[in-house]
Amino acid sequence: xxxxxxxxxxxxxxxxxxxxxxxxxxxxxxxxxxxxxxxxxxxxxxxxxxxxxxxxxxxxxxxxxxxxxxxxxxxxxxxxxxxxxxxxxxxxxxxxxxxxxxxxxxxxxxxxxxxxxxxxx
Numbered sequence: 001x002x003x004x005x006x007x008x009x010x011x012x013x014x015x016x017x018x019x020x021x022x023x024x025x026x027x028x029x030x031x032x033x034x035x036x037x038x039x040x041x042x043x044x045x046x047x048x049x050x051x052x053x054x055x056x057x058x059x060x061x062x063x064x065x066x067x068x069x070x071x072x073x074x075x076x077x078x079x080x081x082x083x084x085x086x087x088x089x090x091x092x093x094x095x096x097x098x099x100x101x102x103x104x105x106x107x108x109x110x111x112x113x114x115x116x117x118x119x120x121x
Contacts, residue, residue, distance in 0.1 A: 005037035011048060019048060028059035067116035068093075073109040075102075085109045089117070 006015075015036060022032040033045040049056050072088040078098060083105035088094040099105040 004034075004040040007038050007040040008044070009038075016048070016052070019045070020052070020054060023049060023054050023056050026057075028061075029056045030059060030061050032056070034061065066119045068119055070112045070115050070117060073112040075105050075109045087112070087117075 009015075018036060019032060022035060023029070027035070029046055029049065030039070030042060032049075033039045033042045036045065038045050046056070068089040068091045070087050071090045072086075074086045074088075076084050076086055076096065078084050082098055082100075083102045084096050084098045085105050085108045086094055086096045097108065099108060
């Protein structure tokens, strides 16, 4: 189980309001926990719903999309004169993405090491 951003945080009025509204609109308790960034402590979200007398359904979320991490991001000048970024991934594969400007390519290459990227085949 991974830790989410607000796991274990105290419940604010806004959190309680979001919990109520989401459950009233038919979201599952798992979807609400994910929305509230409390997906690592779904039991706490259930407990809060129970404490408030809220009705809910439980429906496990689909498994997360598989990802790989960026191991290297290199700005390159393309033969036709444009710019791109060659990304190398932790699984050994690489891909080059073209950008409209050098500035956009520089931004896309900056501080990307370790970022997860969905695997799309």
